[in-house]
Amino acid sequence: MSEFFAMGGYASWVWGAWGGSALAILLLIVFVLSERAGAKARLRELEEDED
């Protein structure tokens, strides 16, 4: 197992690249989801005022 994480001595490069990619993609997904949630909340707010 530790051999796997060592990546033949290149651990920081390999895990750095994969970790950075995973983090950036997760943040993008969070942004995409929260954008919809934010828009829904705003619309609800505006429509409630309407009544």
Next chain:
Amino acid sequence: MLSYFSNPQRFDVLARYAIPITGALATGLLIAGMYMSFFASPPDYQQGDTVRIMYVHVPAAYMAMAIYGAMAVASFIFFVWRHSLADAAAEVMAPIGAVFTALALLTGSLWGKPMWGTWWEWDARMTSVLVLLLVYLGYMALRAAIEDRMQAARMAAILAMAGVVNLIIVKFSVDWWSSLHQPASVFRFDGPTIHASQLWPLGLMALGYTFLVAWMVFYRLRSRTLIQRARSLQSRREREGLA
């Protein structure tokens, strides 16, 4: 077909189906791709385990270019036929493309340092990809800077179409100039030159990235409908308030 789906209601129906399908495909492909990247592919005989960086680097670079290409096509459609959905598509794609371009540069750097001995080289491939990132950022800044939405859309479309020149330079930079970067080894006229054990994880990851981006684009386009409705409600309110 294009004008068929430029109708917002019809597009909404399409997106309703496309979101769960692209989301599920992306999840499955990325899980399979990750498994193959780490457990079912060998270390390279020269590069050792750093070759596994390729499975996130190449798909990111491919998305950086593919998203830009899609943005340019959408901008052209908007510019010629004035389909507002095409403009919306270009707009929602820009930040996603910028993130994948930044990822291509980051993972490239993390691969270049141990294998080439340098984080960065001002050669044609790397510099043109950096320019691609700047074009994405410029596109977003331009849209944000112009208040008149129609004018912003038209000017952004011109910028996106002009930027295609740089996209061509990115693609052929490795053939036209001497570069530290290797030339194409997958999309070649004579077929891929990398071994199947590396082509499989690469292909799965690239397809996974493609469906993930498709999911994001459909999802953001549906959110945009809500954002626009809120915006028009608010401007109506403001007009009534002033009146």
